[in-house]
Amino acid sequence: MTLKTTAFIFLVGWLSTSNLLAQSLELKALGANEDATIILDALGYQQRFSDFNSLELEVNSIANSLSHLGYLESEFLDLKKVNDSSFVATYILGKRYTTARIHFDTGFNRKILKLVSNVITENYFEVEINSLEASLKTLNAEIANTGDPFSKLQLTNIRKEAGVLYADLNIVAQLQRTIDTVIVKGYDKFPKPYVKRYLKIKSKQAFNLKTIREKTEALENLQFAAQIKDPEILFTKDSTLLYIYVEKQKSNTFDGFLGFGTNTDTDKLEFDGYLNLHLINNLNYGESLRLLYKSDESEQKTFDVKAKLPYLFGSPIGLQLGLNIFKKDSSFVTTTQFAKMDYQFDPKNSLALGINTQASTNLLDNLNLTINDFKSTFYNLSYIHIRPQRYDKLFPVNFQFDISAGMGKRTIEDIGQSQTKLELNSFKIVNLNLRNSIYGQVSAAILDSDTYIENELFRFGGINSIRGFEENSLTANLYAVFNTEYRYKVSSNLYVNSIIDLAYYENQILDLKSKLLGLGFGFGVLTQAGLFKLNYSNGSSENQSIKLSNSKIHISLSATF
CATH class of the missing domain: 3.10.20 (Ubiquitin-like (UB roll))
Structure with missing residues (x-):
């Protein structure tokens, strides 16, 4: 027999012997009677062991299991060796307490x-x-x-x-702990007021880990920052340090769309579009700046700029400023300015009080009784509630309720006219399941006045209002638009949707009351460049049938950088 053959036989024999030894010890648990033994068997205890120490640990574990089940008077009597490989553990269960x-x-x-x-x-x-x-x-x-x-x-x-x-x-009890220091890791320039005012986590606040975790979840609602892991606590002898882990997110957006349709008067193809730039937290203050320029097929031009400065000087008060210039072909130009002071109650709710001034100039050479120079001043109170939809890049907001009411006076040639305004914009997403959802939005506004002029009326219609109509082609002193979409997510980055829009509006200057309908379909896809959307829609009024020549195709791309 060769040396290699001998070594192989020895190795096989050693492995076989080890395997037999590893399974050589057996345990059986017995009670004082048959019923007690049945209860012990129901515990599902381990019965085979590789060594005696493991067997002893299981004997003690059985005793603990009996106590947990309510056999508080149970006792382990003894462990007997039946033969070289078998052991019997005997227990007295006693009375069970439930x-x-x-x-x-x-x-x-x-x-x-x-x-x-x-x-x-x-x-x-x-x-x-x-x-x-x-x-x-x-x-x-x-x-x-x-x-x-x-x-x-x-x-x-x-x-x-x-x-x-x-x-x-x-x-x-020990000495109650309070938060002494809050440290933000990952985003060192994270705006400090957001910790105290937005998350409502302050120094010397009673330590409550559950509450802290609930508060830091609100970071997911911010556009410019996100929580990367749960907060952690470092306890020292005389202080408590709270670590919040945050990373900065891309939050600037550049949005634009290109729309085209057939002019019903000239039968020519016409184009319209807009550019929308939204800059958020570029100064690491949580501030935002929005710049909008729009030009549409009705020879209307809009320039709009808005700035928001939250938590001024670390206080819960924020400041909003805005300027809007609207020019209607060669008819008139209107300039609107506003300033608001807002108070953020929590990440979802805020209240604002502000002033709005408006000045409009008639550009027509001939006399037009419906367009006139005027100035107006309104004092407004507004409330906003926003409920986010976490982990959804396509539809990050689930519910929004934005309402504003104002009282003021319009002046024409030194003649004043008291007026009131009420504006509402609210939407909700009802998620039927992971892929299917229904979107509903209500936009409404009313201007209450004894008399009206055209250049003070609300203007609506288009991709951000009732679809299938030209941008800002409809004027009203009262209107309500109901937008609906059935949405189906093909994937996490792609969805298709239907379009059913309804509207009602009144124009007292024209003595007009009308109902509108917009029908269509669209899709959206989230690309590396941003969210690309395409909508095809057709609009009609109650006195006008649907014509394919009135169809509108809207293309938009919202890029994040």
Whole structure:
């Protein structure tokens, strides 16, 4: 026999012997009677072991399992060796206790007991024995979240009566912790007021880890920053440091669209479009600047600029400023300016109070009774509620409610006219499942006045209003638009949608009341360049049938950089 053959036989023999030894010890758990043995078998304990130490650990584990099940008087009697490979462990189970009644003092927070018990009185609560340990861990975690992370719960004066376990609950409390320092990691220039005012996390605030995690989730609602991992706490002997992990996001957008359709008068193809630049947090202050220029097929030009400065000097007050210049062919030009002071209650709700001034000039040489020079001043109160839709790049906002009311006066040739305005813009996405959703938007406005002139009326229609009509081609002193879309997500970056738009408007100058309908379809795709959208729509009024020649195709691309 060669040396290699001998070594191979030895190796195979050694592996076979080791395998047999690894499975050579067996354990059987027995009770004082057959019923007790059945209960032990139901525990599903391990029965085969590679060594005696593992077997002993399982014997102790069985005893602990019996206690957790409520056999509080159970005892491990002995472990007998039947032969070289078999052992028998004997247990006495005793009486089973199913309920634990835990007494607490009057200073205990009874609200957190609802997390673990359905039976709560003025001085005790009840839980099942098999969930007692888990219940105490839950209560201890809640107490830790309220500012005492090192507190411990103890059961004292334990006693058993009539199948019920009785005990007193004591809290071994430490000195309550407060947040001493908040440190932002990952985005060192993150605007400091957003920690105190937006997240509402302040120094010397009572430490509550659960509340902190809930507050930092609001970072997902910011366009310019996102949370990259859960906050962490560093406890030292005399201070508590809170670390928030944030990274800066691309938030600037450049939006534009190209629209074309057939002019019903000339039967020629006409183009319209706009450019929309939105700059956010470029100065690391959380500020935003929006610049819009629009030119459409009705020879209308719009220049609009808005700036928002949040949390001025670290206060909860923000400032909004805006300028809008609108020119209607050679008829008139209107300049609007506004200033608002807003108060952000929380990441979802804000209230603003402001002033709006307007001046319009008649550019026509001939006398036009419906267009006139005027000046107006309005004092406005507005409220905005925004509810985001997390982890959805295509539709980041699920619900928005924006309402504004104003009172003011319009002056024509030193003759004043009191007026009121009310404007509403609200939308909601109803998610039917992961792929299907329904989008609904309501836009409405009313100008209440004894008399009206054309250049003060609301202008609507187009891609951002009722689709299928020319941009800003409709004028009204009262209008309401209801936009609906059924959306189907083909993938996380692509969707298709239907278009059904309804509108009603009134124009008292023309003594006109009319209903409008817009129908169509579209799609959107999120590319590396941004969100590309294409909509095909056709509009008609109640006195006009749908004509394919009136169809509008709108193309837009919103690029993020």
